[in-house]
Amino acid sequence: xxALLARQLRRFPCSNLPSLQLIFPRRDLRLLRLLQSxxxxxxxxxxxxxxxxxxxVSSNSSPSVWTALAVFTGLPLALWVYxxxxxxxxxxxxxxxxxxxxxxxxxxxxxxxxxxVKGLSVREICVRGDSQTLYGVTVGRHGQGExxxxxxxxxxxxxxxxxxxxxxxxxxxSSSSTSPPHPSSRLSLSRHTSKHSTHSLEIVCVSPRxxxxxxxxxxxxxxxxxxxxxxxALHYALDAYPPHIPITIYGHSLGAxxxxxxxSSLLDERDSRYKRIQGLILENPFSSIPNMVEALYPQxxxxxxxxxxxxxxxxDALAALDETSPSVLRRxxxxxxxxTSELDEVVPPEMGQEVYRRMRxxxxxxxxxxxxxxxxxxxHRGRLEVIRGALHENCWTKTQWRKAMTGYMLDLEDALGFxx
Numbered sequence: 001x002x003a004l005l006a007r008q009l010r011r012f013p014c015s016n017l018p019s020l021q022l023i024f025p026r027r028d029l030r031l032l033r034l035l036q037s038x039x040x041x042x043x044x045x046x047x048x049x050x051x052x053x054x055x056x057v058s059s060n061s062s063p064s065v066w067t068a069l070a071v072f073t074g075l076p077l078a079l080w081v082y083x084x085x086x087x088x089x090x091x092x093x094x095x096x097x098x099x100x101x102x103x104x105x106x107x108x109x110x111x112x113x114x115x116x117v118k119g120l121s122v123r124e125i126c127v128r129g130d131s132q133t134l135y136g137v138t139v140g141r142h143g144q145g146e147x148x149x150x151x152x153x154x155x156x157x158x159x160x161x162x163x164x165x166x167x168x169x170x171x172x173x174s175s176s177s178t179s180p181p182h183p184s185s186r187l188s189l190s191r192h193t194s195k196h197s198t199h200s201l202e203i204v205c206v207s208p209r210x211x212x213x214x215x216x217x218x219x220x221x222x223x224x225x226x227x228x229x230x231x232x233a234l235h236y237a238l239d240a241y242p243p244h245i246p247i248t249i250y251g252h253s254l255g256a257x258x259x260x261x262x263x264s265s266l267l268d269e270r271d272s273r274y275k276r277i278q279g280l281i282l283e284n285p286f287s288s289i290p291n292m293v294e295a296l297y298p299q300x301x302x303x304x305x306x307x308x309x310x311x312x313x314x315x316d317a318l319a320a321l322d323e324t325s326p327s328v329l330r331r332x333x334x335x336x337x338x339x340t341s342e343l344d345e346v347v348p349p350e351m352g353q354e355v356y357r358r359m360r361x362x363x364x365x366x367x368x369x370x371x372x373x374x375x376x377x378x379x380h381r382g383r384l385e386v387i388r389g390a391l392h393e394n395c396w397t398k399t400q401w402r403k404a405m406t407g408y409m410l411d412l413e414d415a416l417g418f419x420x
Contacts (some may be wrong), residue, residue: 001387004121004413006415008257009123019027022185029107030298032145032236034414036164042107044148053095059405062250068087080303081308083086084303084304084306086259086356087303087304087307088307088310090223090312091311091312091313092188092220092313093220093313094220095157095289095350096157096210096211096213096220096226097157097158097159098158098159098160098207098211098221099157100158101158101159102161104158104159104163104211105159105212105213105214105407107162107212107308107332109122109124109137109162110346111166112162113164116165116166116169117165117169118169119141119142119172119173120139120141120142120165120168120169120170120172121139121140121141121143121144121340122137122138122139122165122339123137123138123139124136124137125137125138125204125236127233127236128232129209129212129214129228129229129234130147130225130228130229130232131217132209132215132217132229133202133206133214133297134188134206134207134209134212134214134215134229134232134233135161135206135212135213136161136204136205136206136207136212136233137161137162137165137204137205138202138203138204139165139168139169139172139203140200140201140202140203141200141203143173144202145200145254146245146272146415147200147201147202147217147241147245147289147414148200148201148202148245148250149201149202149206149245149246149247149248149279149412150201150202150204150245150247150361150367151171151201151202151203151247151248151249151409152203152204152205152233152234152238152239152248152249152253153168153204153205153250153251153252153255154249154250154252154255154256154258154259155205155207155211155252155254155255156229156252156253156254156255157253157254161205161206161207161209161211161212161384164289165206166396167392167396168203168266169206170396170397170402171201171203171232171396171402171405172201172203174203174402174403174405174406175409175410176198177404186280187275197245199408203243204233204236204237204240206229206232206233206236208221208225208226208229208230208233209226209229210226211280212372214229221312222312223251223256223261223312223313223314223315224235225374226258227258227261227262227265230259230262231262231263234247234249234277238273238276243273243276244280245276246276246279246410246412246413246416247275247276247277247278247279247280248277248279248280248281248409248410249263249277249279249280249281250280250281250283251281251282251283251285251286253283253285253346253347253392254286254315255286256282256283256285256286257285257287257288257315257317258315258320258356259280259282259287260282260285260317260320260329261315261317261320262314263277263320263325263327263328263329263332264320264321264325264327264328264329265327265332266327266328267325267326267327267328268326268328269326274328276326277332278330278332278334278335278412278416279332279337279408279409280335280336280382281336281337281339281353281408282336282337282338282339282352282406283340283351283395284337284341284344284346284347284392284395285317285338285347285351285352285355286315286316286317286347286351286395286416287316287317287318287354287355288314288316288317288319288354289311289313289315289316289352290308290311290315290417291313292347292351293307293311294308295347295348295351304315317359318355320402321333321355321358321359321361322358332358333359333360333382334360334381334382335381335382336356336359336382337382337383337385337404337405337408338353338355338356338382338383338384338385339350339387339395339401339404340353340384340385340386340387341386341387341388341390341395342387342388342390343389343390343391343392343419344388344390344392345391346392346394347392349386353384356382356384359382370406381408381411381412381415385400385401385404387401387404388400
């Protein structure tokens, strides 16, 4: 019926029938002229409420080649630009993930399973940082007295302090065992076995801003703010423990690189208490954030590696190691223990090896303390240890790791003569 009506309408040209203006309104005359157009190939008339008629007209014209090319190239390009923009804008959210896993900022000591604190004495502490309040824990073996050494721990980029309690438990249980030290130790086995039972260690771990219960600044964490927070944590350890107790700094992943950058800015001559820092343990350190981006996204067609000029927090460990100033880092270069995971899926083991190689370059220039009463390390105790079969986060579960850690800490205490 509708097709018949359309054919009948085409038989009457509107220009030849002035009387049609009396029959049809003006809008219907426009419809009649459209029906006579040669471009119209199909007409459908749909009745709607009120008696009006809706027409659907299709044209035989198709999109141009340029339109198709614009769609197929423009959409991927727009997505590429969008992802690049998001990486630049939210780069600090990607680097500093104190909110991962969900709920990490709300956990408390009471939420920790009893198995993770078995045999441990865990105490929550509060440290006043640069306009921020930082929270952390001290961990020691249950019932131990004054510690013979302190380990200041710098965490990786995700999670909170409580997630590291199994690591601390492994360190403390290893230090209290009677297992022999690492075979590469410079000290004799008899010295270790005779004094091993007297070894006591306490671990201090302070969460920087935006991690765990520590407050967060409106601008969020950054290289400058985290360096300031860990500097406050170091001063807490210097103030809270007697001056004869040495301090070892232990950093994992991002924390290891932070330790390098922080120690490169500290000078013994500015604060004599820095001489108490006698040990440095770096686990899976990376050379810099730009190098990490290139390592994680090596494909040329992936846009991220081209964004390294826009990195705000570079954490350039190699540049810090190349500094020639007489810093604490320079003094500890020859005595650092560098641990790398053989199967690290995040940080390429080659980065840790390069960090160790740069440290060895400073052996001949590392200053030694010869003054009476000064803390003094045995020369060249540092080494590189590749933990076989370990991934980025499970190094601490390996026997090789525990032996390396225990041997290093005992070497430090025996060299300094702090056994009780």
